[in-house]
Amino acid sequence: MTDASNADENTPPPPPPATLTFGGKYGENPLADASFTAMCRRLPSVLGHTARMAWGVDRAGVVLLLACQLLTGIAAAVVLAFTAQAMTDILGSGTVSERLHHALPALIAVTAAAAVGRISSALSSYADGRITPLLTTEADIALVAAVCRVESSAYGEDGFADRQEAAEVGVTRTRMMVQDAQRFMSALIRMIAASGVITALHPLMLPLLLLAVLPAGAGAVLSARVDYETHYLNVGDRNVRSMMRWWATYSRFGDEVRANGMTGYLVYWYRALSDRIDQRTLTAAPRQLRIVLITSALGGVFLLSTWATLAWLAAGGRIALPVAATAVVAVQTTLAALSQFVIHGAAMFHTSLYLADMRSFLDMAAERAPRRGELTIPERVDEIRLDEVEYQYPGKDEPAVAGVSLTLRRGEILAIVGENGSGKSTLAKLITGILLADKGRVLWDGADLAHADPDAVWQRTALVPQNFACWPLRARENITLGQPKTFDDGPVWDVVDAVGMREAIEKLPRQLDTLLAKELWGGAELSGGQWQRLVCGRALYRRTPLLILDEPTSQMDARGEHAIFLEIKRIAVERMTIVVTHQLENTRLADRVLVMDKGRIVEQGTYEDLVGAGGLFAELVALAQDR
Numbered sequence: 314m315t316d317a318s319n320a321d322e323n324t325p326p327p328p329p330p331a332t333l334t335f336g337g338k339y340g341e342n343p344l345a346d347a348s349f350t351a352m353c354r355r356l357p358s359v360l361g362h363t364a365r366m367a368w369g370v371d372r373a374g375v376v377l378l379l380a381c382q383l384l385t386g387i388a389a390a391v392v393l394a395f396t397a398q399a400m401t402d403i404l405g406s407g408t409v410s411e412r413l414h415h416a417l418p419a420l421i422a423v424t425a426a427a428a429v430g431r432i433s434s435a436l437s438s439y440a441d442g443r444i445t446p447l448l449t450t451e452a453d454i455a456l457v458a459a460v461c462r463v464e465s466s467a468y469g470e471d472g473f474a475d476r477q478e479a480a481e482v483g484v485t486r487t488r489m490m491v492q493d494a495q496r497f498m499s500a501l502i503r504m505i506a507a508s509g510v511i512t513a514l515h516p517l518m519l520p521l522l523l524l525a526v527l528p529a530g531a532g533a534v535l536s537a538r539v540d541y542e543t544h545y546l547n548v549g550d551r552n553v554r555s556m557m558r559w560w561a562t563y564s565r566f567g568d569e570v571r572a573n574g575m576t577g578y579l580v581y582w583y584r585a586l587s588d589r590i591d592q593r594t595l596t597a598a599p600r601q602l603r604i605v606l607i608t609s610a611l612g613g614v615f616l617l618s619t620w621a622t623l624a625w626l627a628a629g630g631r632i633a634l635p636v637a638a639t640a641v642v643a644v645q646t647t648l649a650a651l652s653q654f655v656i657h658g659a660a661m662f663h664t665s666l667y668l669a670d671m672r673s674f675l676d677m678a679a680e681r682a683p684r685r686g687e688l689t690i691p692e693r694v695d696e697i698r699l700d701e702v703e704y705q706y707p708g709k710d711e712p713a714v715a716g717v718s719l720t721l722r723r724g725e726i727l728a729i730v731g732e733n734g735s736g737k738s739t740l741a742k743l744i745t746g747i748l749l750a751d752k753g754r755v756l757w758d759g760a761d762l763a764h765a766d767p768d769a770v771w772q773r774t775a776l777v778p779q780n781f782a783c784w785p786l787r788a789r790e791n792i793t794l795g796q797p798k799t800f801d802d803g804p805v806w807d808v809v810d811a812v813g814m815r816e817a818i819e820k821l822p823r824q825l826d827t828l829l830a831k832e833l834w835g836g837a838e839l840s841g842g843q844w845q846r847l848v849c850g851r852a853l854y855r856r857t858p859l860l861i862l863d864e865p866t867s868q869m870d871a872r873g874e875h876a877i878f879l880e881i882k883r884i885a886v887e888r889m890t891i892v893v894t895h896q897l898e899n900t901r902l903a904d905r906v907l908v909m910d911k912g913r914i915v916e917q918g919t920y921e922d923l924v925g926a927g928g929l930f931a932e933l934v935a936l937a938q939d940r
């Protein structure tokens with residue numbers, strides 16, 4: 314299964330993908346509370362919610378669907394009742410032409426009702442075709458918006474990603490819900506209509522027919538349960554697989570995959586994980602088969618008794634021959650309606666299980682949406698103060714930031730340095746309110762971020778993160794990202810100049826209008842450093858009172874780096890600027906340098922002070938110069 318070029322006798326075989334287990338101190342199965350009975354209890358509210366959503370997206374479509382269902386049902390009842398009537402007339406006394414003459418009105422009614430039934434069934438398919446895409450899009454958008462809105466700390470919670478994966482399946486299944494519901498309703502109406510007719514023929518018939526189809530219904534529900542359990546077991550693996558699929562096939566990482574000879578292992582890994590998922594599905598197959606065989610046999614026995622009863626009634630003269638003939642048609646129709654009713658009922662139940670996962674994730678995300686307070690932040694901020702701030706990531710034993718106190722004033726440039734994992738980026742996230750401190754306070758001109766409206770805070774921040782996104786948008790939008798300040802491109806070109814990108818943008822086929830995604834038709838690509846310049850331009854364009862740059866120049870040439878730092882100095886007077894960096898020489902531009910170690914500030918001062926102090930900073934500077 315491995316790539317031949319990777320395998321030889323002396324190398325160990327590649328390890329298979331890790332098995333995800335939920336154990337240990339923090340390990341908790343994300344779907345452990347999603348027991349089958351718990352899921353069943355949620356179904357009415359899930360169905361109600363889906364109905365409300367459908368009503369919200371297309372009222373006319375829902376009304377049309379309901380009206381058509383009703384019409385289809387009535388048409389079916391009319392067909393059945395008049396068929397019975399026609400049969401009685403045709404099998405009655407008199408000459409053939411007399412009997413046909415008598416039956417003619419009933420036959421016309423049957424034809425007309427059948428036509429109405431067909432038309433309303435076509436119209437209800439049309440309504441389904443209208444509602445379903447809107448409903449699926451609505452569910453999809455609800456999911457995307459919910460994930461974008463949760464507190465950033467939620468991403469680190471056990472099982473958040475797995476629940477999200479389960480919810481994604483719910484979104485896809487939304488597509489089937491309207492169809493399932495439509496078929497279920499139409500079967501229900503036909504069943505009610507048919508039951509009336511068959512009960513009129515003989516009271517014993519309906520219970521017997523019910524017994525004949527109930528095993529099929531029970532079988533469908535049991536199969537749905539097995540299918541859902543398999544899906545549930547596979548959630549974690551499917552989640553990892555889809556992440557790996559994206560990383561392995563995304564063109565941006567293609568060079569790394571090829572030049573490091575990873576293709577063979579990645580394909581092997583992908584296959585091994587897929588095999589594991591398939592294996593679970595295959596293990597469930599015999600259970601499914603047993604369920605179908607047993608329930609079909611049971612259904613068959615009951616059906617046989619129905620026919621036997623009918624024969625017994627007719628043979629014993631308990632029902633007249635014309636009535637018996639009608640009963641044959643009625644039994645067939647009722648049987649079909651009842652089967653449809655239980656099969657589509659089970660299908661709806663099956664779909665609802667997945668929708669319940671989506672609902673429960675949306676509820677979980679809603680619980681994790683920021684609920685901080687209403688405080689707003691003015692356009693001008695003069696001071697940010699941190700009092701004994703501490704933050705520990707979920708599942709970690711040590712705080713990433715602990716006991717940090719610090720005051721930052723307007724006009725100041727602060728550099729944060731320290732070894733990998735010392736807490737620099739976490740501190741930056743606490744200052745911007747992306748993360749909320751577990752202990753201590755972060756105050757913006759006295760407003761505690763724990764009680765401030767996060768959107769109001771983030772209107773006042775600009776961040777160049779270490780790992781930035783290269784959005785598949787036009788160059789202009791990659792700078793303004795949905796917040797154009799004017800209709801003219803003047804301010805955009807200003808920041809393009811500030812980050813030294815004018816020449817590069819002018820060379821693009823459609824300048825600012827060029828799509829920056831080489832994978833897309835008409836798209837172009839920038840180099841790593843050019844992207845980083847553009848991302849700095851994005852932050853500068855925002856003109857906010859707080860500017861945070863986390864390793865902003867790690868991919869830039871000396872000219873780019875020089876341009877960025879010149880611009881940072883030029884605009885520094887109007888704002889607070891924080892630069893997180895490992896390039897210690899760059900900290901010379903800062904008014905103050907903070908040195909972090911194990912989540913704490915261990916030194917602070919100017920570059921010269923710290924070099925002279927002979928502490929951690931001086932040691933790091935010496936290491937940087939020791940080549």
Ligand SMILES: Nc1ncnc2c1ncn2[C@@H]1O[C@H](COP(=O)(O)OP(=O)(O)OP(=O)(O)O)[C@@H](O)[C@H]1O
Pocket residue numbers: 469706707709713731732733734735736737738739740779
């Ligand atoms: N999302 C996260 N979930 C859990 N732990 C995290 C997360 N992000 C960071 N950490 C942990 O918090 C600690 C501080 O990380 P942080 O990213 O703040 O360090 P840093 O100083 O910015 O490191 P670097 O110089 O490598 O960028 C590390 O131990 C890291 O493993």
